[in-house]
Amino acid sequence: MAPPPKSAHELLDFINSSPTPYHAVQTASHLLTTASFTRIHERSPWDSTTIHPGGKYFLTRNASSLIAFAVGHQWTPGNPIAMIGAHTDSPCLRIKPVSKRTANGYLQIGVETYGGGIWHSWFDRDLSVAGRVLVKIKEGEFEQRLVRVTKPIVRIPSLAIHLHRQSNFDPNKEEEMVPIAGLVEEVLNKKTETTEEKGEEEEEFEPLKKIDERHHPESSVGGINDEFIYSGRLDNLDMTFCGIKALIESVKDPKSLEGEKGIRLVACFDHEEIGSLSAHGADSNMLPAVLRRLSVLPGAKGEKGENSNETAFEQTLAKSFLISADMAHAVHPNYAGKYERNHQPQMNKGVVIKINANQRYATNSPGIVLVQECGRRKKVPLQLFVVKNDSPCGSTIGPMLSAKMGVRTLDLGNPQLTAHEAQVLFT
Ligand SMILES: [Zn+2]
Known part of the structure; x- marks a missing residue:
């Protein structure tokens, strides 16, 4: 039996260190700093001494939302930005x-x-x-x-x-x-403990072993063949982890940004679970404001791009792509009737592309073709999901971000059972 992949344990560490959005942003910031990303601030000017082509940066808002990005060496104003969006909060x-x-x-x-x-x-x-x-x-x-x-x-x-x-x-x-x-x-x-009492006191008798010796850590690998991850907050710390990890991995090789003309970015928002409308939720100006400032960033040779900076923002939006990454529903064997018969995502059978004709998801066919091409190159299997017509449909940050910015967007996520529960495991 093969042991669970290293990335599964990295995800468990990430979730176990992140009980709240603040902790999730702190954990992600730590990963990014370790991978030589520089922290920048929205309140400072972003001139060429702060941000330059070939550099890696991140910023936070309210300490509970985070945007990280890496700028290609070949960047010029108005170029595309490849984005992943996720959320840091859980019920x-x-x-x-x-x-x-x-x-x-x-x-x-x-x-x-x-x-x-x-x-x-x-x-x-x-x-x-x-x-x-x-x-x-x-x-x-x-x-x-x-x-x-x-x-x-x-x-x-x-x-x-x-x-x-x-x-x-x-x-x-x-x-x-x-x-x-x-x-x-x-x-x-x-009683208020006095130092005298404290000194005399022997270590207190405990009839049972200490709590942390008796309990599993919050999240763990499980299943008869270690094929599952048992954890609360998989929605959406799994995708937050994957997004941050993907960005870090993609720039690990220092040469990876040499031929890059665009910017690679990941945005993790707080407040998705209550509708995203806040100063740092996905429905705020956080991502548009950052993208506008990045779109006019001078190129390595100081070139202003082929057009004036006045339209660089709109050009960037028209050329960019956003993956809205939030968890998907794996088919539940005890409630299989609740799932559309031809769209029943399976565990460990690939990332799920979420589609909804009523725009609860922002996925469209050009997006599917693009992601399919990425999957083909990296040999990542994909699955498709739609809800039954007589079932309610979840939604996430994809539709609101694509409406706000007009950026081509696709909703996807890893399949999981249940969601919004306290914790799957705690014995
Ligand atoms: Zn979610």
């Missing part, structure tokens, strides 16, 4: 601004649902807290820090079946989905 429970709650002796945490989660899967699991905090360093100076509590500190227990005999579990999201964090009494009686 989750967000702590409310005022989260403190107590009821019947329990300490509880008020949460908001973020995105369209499969909320019943969040019950009876170890949950924890992660995110970012802004710390005041000194007067007028704040610093961002990422936080991640690695031990399970909250849980949402379901009601005992004895008290609640029903086949459909459809929890009330406001009243029944409030995580329990502890007991009120424990907090009131909690």
Whole structure:
């Protein structure tokens, strides 16, 4: 039996280090910095001392969205930009601004649902807290820090079946989905530990092995032949990882940008799960603003391109291509009837091109031909997906970005089972 590919473990590391969009951007930034990409800022001017042909760069917005790109040595203004777009966020429970709650002796945490989660899967699991905090360093100076509590500190227990005999579990999201964090009494009686006590204290007896010794890490390789990846947030950290990795790999050979006339770019957005409309979501000016500034970037010899810079942006848009990379649905053996009979993507049988006549996906035939050609050259199998006419269809950042910029776009993604669940695995 062949061991799982190295890239599978790299993906697991990426997902396990990225519980929130902030962490995902931090993890991606680390990968890019290691691969000699330079961090630039939107607030600075991008003159030829900042960005030049042959260079590799990245920027972030709100620390939760990221754009990375590499400029070809042969770049001139108005040339094409090859893009991959993905998203960094996943459905989750967000702590409310005022989260403190107590009821019947329990300490509880008020949460908001973020995105369209499969909320019943969040019950009876170890949950924890992660995110970012802004710390005041000194007067007028704040610093961002990422936080991640690695031990399970909250849980949402379901009601005992004895008290609640029903086949459909459809929890009330406001009243029944409030995580329990502890007991009120424990907090009131909690002794403040003195140094004296601490010194005397022997290591506390633990009847069970430590939590991290008893539990699998969040994501893992699984299946009888190690053919699966068990993980939450595959939508869409899998495609975020693939996009970042693809860009890094494509410029690994220093010669790879020598003959390149265009720019290779990957954009990973926050807020896809709630519609993308925010200052740094896919429906913001983030990508158009970056593309406009890149489109007028002078070439290596300072040439201004064959046309004036006034139209370079529109020329670039007309010549560019965007792959909107978001996960796709693999056929579920227990619900095969929910899938269109001739469009049932299989696990490990190739990347899925997503098509929808009602434009929930931006894929069109020129895009399919182009991606098919790429697949042929690199021997990557492809599959096709459409939903049944009587089924709702998901959507993603592809249609809105292509509408906003008029760039040729194709929606694709790796096939997965379920989506928006808490975690596939946690024993
Ligand atoms: Zn997604």
